[in-house]
């Protein structure tokens with residue numbers, strides 16, 4: 505079955521493919537009377553190009569096969585249990601049977617995939633499960649019905665006719681690919697934008713990226729929904745985007761800002777909000793970005809909001825931002841380390857920081873260690889900030905540039 509070689513990588517590291525329909529066709533095929541026959545189809549029919557080229561390790565191959573076989577077995581059991589309850593020509597009954605069998609297959613498959621991804625990435629099962637089951641149901645439900653139709657057509661018209669189903673299956677695969685690509689493009693663009701701000705600001709490369717991951721982890725620890733966690737992560741990445749509206753001589757001033765300059769600098773959350781506002785997909789981040797410098801006791805800016813009046817996402821980002829700033833090296837000072845950073849957060853909780861958020865961060869680090877956020881997905885390149893690059897290029901002659909122009 506060529507279908508297996510056309511798998512698509514979806515978010516959260518779960519791979520979607522179009523093998524569900526052919527495997528379920530085998531499950532629904534009444535000529536394959538026992539559940540083990542469907543298992544053999546699942547085993548042999550899903551051999552992939554990646555297996556043969558040995559692009560995935562042998563235990564990966566074994567696990568993929570194993571999860572398809574187990575899922576096919578679960579689906580066969582679900583079929584055996586539910587089919588006798590309805591007459592074969594009962595349309596509603598047949599639909600219910602198809603849905604139950606499909607759900608048994610998808611849930612088993614996703615569960616096994618999630619366990620593997622969770623073991624590989626050390627992220628909690630619940631988080632990956634929530635994302636993966638939503639994507640799998642979105643992607644595979646149509647395949648459940650196509651699988652049943654394939655079995656019926658194979659039985660009534662002939663096996664050759666099942667090949668015609670490759671057309672809708674390939675179309676389905678095309679839309680998975682587009683979905684995955686669009687998502688990757690969106691996150692890639694947001695990440696590039698956030699790195700541009702880091703560079704201009706003289707921050708260490710990856711500051712915004714780390715703030716985003718710390719904020720996301722806190723949001724998860726506090727039990728926010730997946731949609732809100734994603735918003736906090738994106739807002740964490742873009743929280744300082746408004747700094748591109750602050751004059752360079754203030755933003756890059758090596759000395760302390762005077763009170764007037766400080767006032768101008770404090771406009772950056774307002775600039776940030778107005779930059780994000782026009783984009784429909786970024787609009788939910790506007791309140792989070794606008795209020796990321798509000799202090800818990802009302803002494804922050806731009807509105808001087810207090811406690812619960814500050815969006816929870818902003819209360820999380822201010823803690824993540826402070827923790828990241830204290831635990832990473834800067835041009836003008838060394839990192840103070842995890843223990844002293846936590847000490848500072850605890851000292852200012854209830855004043856600058858929401859005590860609940862500080863507690864969530866402390867629990868998180870107790871559980872996963874202070875290295876919990878050290879892994880970055882950014883390529884480890886030898887960076888220089890925009891400020892450093894400007895200084896370096898300023899020393900080089902401009903003659904070549906003039907020629908080019």
Ligand SMILES: [Fe+2]
Pocket residue numbers: 743744772796797
């Ligand atoms: Fe900021």
